[in-house]
Amino acid sequence: MGRDGEDTSIVQLHPENEDAAAVYLLTRGQVITAGEGQVVDVSIPAIKIVMDVLGVQDQRGCLGKVLRVFHERENAKAANAS
Numbered sequence: 001m002g003r004d005g006e007d008t009s010i011v012q013l014h015p016e017n018e019d020a021a022a023v024y025l026l027t028r029g030q031v032i033t034a035g036e037g038q039v040v041d042v043s044i045p046a047i048k049i050v051m052d053v054l055g056v057q058d059q060r061g062c063l064g065k066v067l068r069v070f071h072e073r074e075n076a077k078a079a080n081a082s
Contacts, residue, residue: 019056020065026050028070042070 013021030046031039047066051059 017065019051019054019058020062020069022054023047023050023056023062024066024069027066028073039074042067 027042027046027050030043032041032043034040044063047063048059051062056062
């Protein structure tokens, strides 16, 4: 486990998921919060900037993958906290 409780296992990615993984890792901390610091979403402008910088071709597909992973991780964190 990493210092923030994230799994640090090494995984083999399918080539079609490499862009999304890179974008997710660079943007996962760029979150939108509400109320008492509750995480609502990841910053889509931050994702867009990183996709542009990395030269991601299929930005719509990449955005969808990043959002799915982000929300799956947030839901898992919430379930573990309960």
